[in-house]
Amino acid sequence: MPIFDAREVLPWIPGSNVSDTLIGGIHFNKTALDYWNYTLYSNGTLSNGSSCILTFAPYTPALVHPNGSFVNVTWCYHPVNAIGTRAGVGIGFAVAFGLTLIPLLVALNKHGSIYLPVEKRFFPIGRRWQWYWGLFVCAAAIISLLTNVDVDRYYLPELPIILNVFFWYLLQMGTMALVWEAVRHWGSWMERQFIDPNPFMLPQDDRRGQFEFWLPLVFYLFLWLNFFMIVPRSWTPIELQRYPEQTIEKAIPSTQDPRMKLGAFFFVVCFMIILVSLWHSIKHYCPHNRGIFNRGLGLIRFTPPRFMLILPLTAAMIAYQILITFDFDASLVKIHPNILAMYLGGYAPSLLILWVNSIWGFASPNEDRALQAQRRARGEEINRELGFSRKPAWWRPNEGNERMRDRIARNVREIGGGRATAKTFAERNAARAAQTPRSGMAPRMVIPVGQSVYGGKSDRRRTERVTNAAAALLFPGTSISVDRVAELMQDGPVTQPPPPYKDAAARGRDGERPGSMGRSNSTGTTNSVSGPPQQVKSMLEI
Known part of the structure; x- marks a missing residue:
């Protein structure tokens, strides 16, 4: 509970009657003040141990009620002084x-x-x-x-x-x-x-x-x-x-x-x-x-x-x-x-x-x-001790000023890639097809490669179009996939092609079971020894 002490306690100033007192020139009910244990101090405050109010002008209260409350009251802990x-x-x-x-x-x-x-x-x-x-x-x-x-x-x-x-x-x-x-x-x-x-x-x-x-x-x-x-x-x-x-x-x-x-x-x-x-x-x-x-x-x-x-x-x-x-x-x-x-x-x-x-x-x-x-x-300092001197920036202007993007583009141009690579691949295959005669093939027809080149932005799609164009030049009238073209372009010996298919009746007359496709479970090697040698043929003649 706060303590509201002062230097000296002042007596009540008599008013118009016994139950009246003057505080700051204003009449107050002395009976109510005594009942609520209010005390008047010399520093201009009125306190009962639980609340404290100012009594000097212009902060003097106007009235005290019988329940001990005041009208127009200013508490002691209020900023009333000037800044010091x-x-x-x-x-x-x-x-x-x-x-x-x-x-x-x-x-x-x-x-x-x-x-x-x-x-x-x-x-x-x-x-x-x-x-x-x-x-x-x-x-x-x-x-x-x-x-x-x-x-x-x-x-x-x-x-x-x-x-x-x-x-x-x-x-x-x-x-x-x-x-x-x-x-x-x-x-x-x-x-x-x-x-x-x-x-x-x-x-x-x-x-x-x-x-x-x-x-x-x-x-x-x-x-x-x-x-x-x-x-x-x-x-x-x-x-x-x-x-x-x-x-x-x-x-x-x-x-x-x-x-x-x-x-x-x-x-x-x-x-x-x-x-x-x-x-x-x-x-x-x-x-x-x-x-x-x-x-x-x-x-x-x-x-x-x-x-x-x-x-x-x-x-x-x-x-x-x-x-x-x-x-x-x-x-x-x-x-x-x-x-x-x-x-x-x-x-x-x-x-x-x-x-x-x-x-x-x-x-x-x-x-x-x-x-x-x-x-x-x-x-x-270490470079000076070792006698090593770094070259200035202008010593190698291309290497010093070249960006990473430019280096990558230069490497791609050296090894090939993009539209130029696809065009070169198509021209090389077309020239090879024109120089190599093949029996049983239709007359070669020269088609400008530039007309078949894909004009979009996708390099992968452009390469596929060029490869398909080259396949069309090599194999006119057929539809061959890119992978098949790559397989056919390989050189080297191949095995003998399988025998032609026979109908079911012929296979029955020859003593073979239907669906065997000319295969036999015999382990004999007479035919393979006495037969003529196999001739190696190119896959392009099949």
């Missing part, structure tokens, strides 16, 4: 975060695109996580900043201040995850470039690989502990800032309890893990330096400029979260905090981190494209 400094600055930051969404989406599309086959060792989603977290940070920041409008306008603090603080903590966690993914993925990208010439240079099951496997799990464990210490709790005490005593007794202890301090400590552990990941990547994938002093210089020299800006901003963000667990005046949990400390420590670091990451996303190429360029450079 907190909301005005918050709107400006919200616009800045909203505009940051555009470069983040462009960078996600640019760096998330794939131009090389996906490798099991390097998943494409690994390069996208930092942009996903950036979008999450923008969304949480916009919600948190826009609720500042209702924080300023509500007469008594309620839900808006809770939403403001809740999404701000999510903003902090998302920013920490963004920085981690940026540093972790940079190490993964360095590893990918390191092993691209030789994938078997670094095994995955060695001490280095196991360290890179467990380190992300440890980071997200402590990030989850930060979330667990802050989010699963009662947020109602934050809105209990309706007068100074209540703020001291309710609001401040809830924002400075041990759980809040422990959550800030877990943020420090996450930051240390990020630094360890950066050191690990430089140690294994960058040139080594000897000596402690030279190693320290190498650590600074090989750290990307982007991280030289992001890491101090992350440290400033963590420092502010630690600060608000000790100083309530600088905390955004307070209704009227120190605006400069609130926005410089609470929102500016996250916004600057997003801008630095977005600028880097515009300036840097896609990783697959960069890897392709490195492979081309290595190939050219």
Whole structure:
């Protein structure tokens, strides 16, 4: 049940009679107010523990009914105040975060695109996580900043201040995850470039690989502990800032309890893990330096400029979260905090981190494209070492500029095909038929081949028509299929043709059974030995 406390309880102002009282210059039934346990407070509110209404002009109710309901009532949790400094600055930051969404989406599309086959060792989603977290940070920041409008306008603090603080903590966690993914993925990208010439240079099951496997799990464990210490709790005490005593007794202890301090400590552990990941990547994938002093210089020299800006901003963000667990005046949990400390420590670091990451996303190429360029450079270097020089494009213009379609057409012209092949086949068969005399055939008649050629678009149908035309020239007056023509055109010996058919009566007289077609079951070989030899004949004379 909501609590509607105020600084001081005011007595009823006497009215025209005993059961009458004046509130804001308007007469009310005092008996009904007492019956429903209404109390008048010095902050201009009238409350009975379950409902609260405003009593000052121009929000004074017009009438109270015997059942305790009011006419023309304005509740205490209503935006009646003007927008203050907190909301005005918050709107400006919200616009800045909203505009940051555009470069983040462009960078996600640019760096998330794939131009090389996906490798099991390097998943494409690994390069996208930092942009996903950036979008999450923008969304949480916009919600948190826009609720500042209702924080300023509500007469008594309620839900808006809770939403403001809740999404701000999510903003902090998302920013920490963004920085981690940026540093972790940079190490993964360095590893990918390191092993691209030789994938078997670094095994995955060695001490280095196991360290890179467990380190992300440890980071997200402590990030989850930060979330667990802050989010699963009662947020109602934050809105209990309706007068100074209540703020001291309710609001401040809830924002400075041990759980809040422990959550800030877990943020420090996450930051240390990020630094360890950066050191690990430089140690294994960058040139080594000897000596402690030279190693320290190498650590600074090989750290990307982007991280030289992001890491101090992350440290400033963590420092502010630690600060608000000790100083309530600088905390955004307070209704009227120190605006400069609130926005410089609470929102500016996250916004600057997003801008630095977005600028880097515009300036840097896609990783697959960069890897392709490195492979081309290595190939050219190897060619120079071997003394091999590639010929320019104009060296073989026909081969270099010829399309695949032109190559296929050139090959077809060389081996024959289409209309030209069919026409050549018909002319060749016609010439052979004209040069080879055959007995028992009708006089050859020359027919122009072009008149028999099929004029449609089907090559298969055109070939069949030409072949049929050639068969008609070879065998006039008959209808022979294409397959039969191909069989007849073959040369070589054939067996003796079967004997002519005999009628049933003749077969009966010769002692053969009807239907045997001159065949006998005798195994004698007299006829085959004493008979004349067989003469080989051509199939064309049958």
